[in-house]
Amino acid sequence: MDVPEHEDLVRDLLTLRERGLIRLRDADLPHLRRAAALCHPATDPVAAVEKTLRDAVGRLGEGTLGSGAAYTFGLVQGTRDWSAAARRKRAADVYxxxxxxFRKNQERMLLAQVADQIIALCGAGGEAALPRIAVGARIPVESDGGRAILQIRPIELISGVDVLVNPENVYLEMARVFSPSVSGAIRKAGSRRGPAGELLDDTVQRELHEWMAKHHRPGLTVAPGTVAPTGPGSLAFNGVRRVYHAAVAVPRPGTDHQDVTPSTIMLAVHRVFALAEEERVAYRLKTICFPLLGTGHGRLAVRPGLHWLWSAISENLARSRGWEVHLSVPEPEKADIVLRQLSP
Structure with missing residues (x-):
């Protein structure tokens, strides 16, 4: 099977941008489907197109190019069902x-760059060139900035760590327990429940409210980058000793959007390590687990979010010896991005 021509791929990518991933199954994308069959031959044709697109955008790296492309196609968590106009607007905001x-200039350049990467993937053998990563795996990662253990599992199933870092908003109000977010998962897993599943104590959120009251902030915001500690609640059964709530997301008034900046991520990481040093002896702390801060509801693309997170972690590992860092990634696709980006 021949590799599609660049011009044909760009044309299909334009169609996919307009229709969106939620209408992918019914989209007429003959050239993208042919490329996807080369890259992921053993995968369902529709899933293969999305995998190939994610692989290609992931190869664009961090910064405006990768982030702009991720928003253009709705690859950022929470944007899959956005309209074409909303995705274009957010990609334009990146630039x-x-x-x-943006439509007349950068968007065309993005489509051409993604097409280039798809052609490169076809030539590299696509799926055969990617490592297979299983959910539940623990993978040691070494980079120029230090070492970490990558755990491919939801945050509430993380084990073998003393501190879980929970990305929060500046109101330090945790997400609802049914929310598909790290905050909601930690709140649910940390609560105390009865034999029928009834809520007996919203433990972690209660302790967070107590911390806010102690610091005279009920109903108010804290400064971005603030880190508040609580106990683990029922997460203690996983071996967790402390939960550090990092206020990294600033809600936009009147919208469902939250903004997360690189400087806030780095500040929060510094304060996590500083707090861990203070509590190290009292709670016998040795290990800290970070999710990819800001890449969920904060809507940062994975690569730039990981760049700023790891930059701050590396700085602190160089200053504070003896800490073991874990990274929590729930999906193999994101784990692959982490491994590629951190590998020397």
Missing amino acids: RLSVER
Whole structure:
């Protein structure tokens, strides 16, 4: 099977941008489907197209190019069902351009770059060139900035760590227990429940409210980058000793959006390590587990979010000896991005 021509791929990518991933199954994308069959021959044709697209965008790296492409196609968590106009607007925001200027210039460049990467994937053998990562795996990672253990599992199933870092908003109000977020998962897993599953104590959120009251902030915000400690509640059964709530997300008034900046991520990481040093002896702390801060509801693309997170972790590992760092990634696809980006 021949590799599709660049121009044909760009045309299909434009169609996919307009239709979105939620309408992928019914989209007429003959050239993208042919490329996907080369890259992921043993995968369902529709799933293969999305995998190939994610692989190609992931190869664009961190910064505006990768982030802009991720928003363009709705690959950022929470944007899959956004309209084409909303995705274009957010991608234009990445470049700090008007929507019209972005459409005429950067958007075309993004599509061409993604097409280039798809062609490269076809030539590299696609799926055969990617490592197979199983859910539940623990993978040691070594980079120029230090070492970590990558755990491919949801945050509430993480074990073997003393401190879980929970990305929170500046109100330090945890997500609802049914929310598909780290905050909601930690709140649910940390609560105390009866034999029929009834809630007996919303343990972690209660302790967070107590911390806010102690610091005279009930109903108010804390400064971005603030880190508040609580006990683990029922997460103690996993061996967790402390939960550090990092206020990294700033809600936009009147919207469902939250903003997370690189400087806030780095500040929060520094404060996590500082707090861990203070509590190290009292709670016998040795290990800290970070999710990919800001890449969920904060809507940062994985690569730039990981870049800023790991930069701050590396700085602290160089200063504070003896800490073991874990990274929590729930999906193999994101784990692959982490491994590629951190590998020297």
